[in-house]
Amino acid sequence: MKTLIKILLSISIILLTYFCVMSIVTPIQFEETKSEREIVIIQRLIDIRKAQVEYRDQKGVYTDKFEDLIQFLKSAKKKSVLKEGSLSDKQLEAGLTEAKAAKIVRSGNRAEIMANGLDGFRRDTAYVSMLEALYPEKFTEETIDQIAIIPFSKNEKFELEVNNDYTNSNNIKIPLFEAKAHFKAYLNDVNHQEMLNAIDIQEKLDKFPGLKVGSVIEPNNNAGNWE
Secondary structure (H helix, E strand, O other): OHHHHHHHHHHHHHHHHHHHHHHHHHHHHHHHOOOOOOOHHHHHHHHHHHHHHHHHHHOOOOOOOOHHHHHHHHHOOOEEEEEOOOOOHHHHOOOOHHHHHHHHHOOOOOOHHHOOOOOOOEEEEEEHHHHHHOOOOOOOOOOOOHHHHHOOOOEEEEEEEEOOOOOOOOOOOOOOOOOOOOHHHOOOOOOOOHHHHHHHHHOOOOOOOEEEEEEOOOEEEEEEEEO
């Protein structure tokens, strides 16, 4: 009987030790995984922000459809200024500006170019693929569809919302957008209870339980909630 009691006591001590250790280790592991995943998701939200800003610049509004945003990225062009050389302080003090210098160079007047010290100065405008301009060596036409998918999720898409009718106190219409990923989308497979705890903390603070960029409630310069 004494032997049995000793065995049961030993097992109890082992189990108690295990649960004590796990109560400390589990939250730490959860936070480490959460942080690692959010680094990737934040970059994807930044990619979406870049696309939305270009879409608005060319069309005047944001879009709440990834299909339209992706098609835009595949077909649109972005203006790019190729620069060679720069103006010295002496040239600037003499009243030479970028615009004046570019005009002189475009004139082709070799004597005037040399007189103004603009040999080697170039400002050429070109139009490049939007995909190449925004995501060099990152996305292609074959892979850009992935911009809509939340990393580490079960192929879930970011929530995309717009408010193109927002009017500020000066009666100026300002288009707004937001893109977000809920904890449930990218942390559900880590530790369910820790995920619920994280959601509860954010909701008690009246914050979105996840990552988001932009806002459809009020202008925030398209900032992310991690910034």
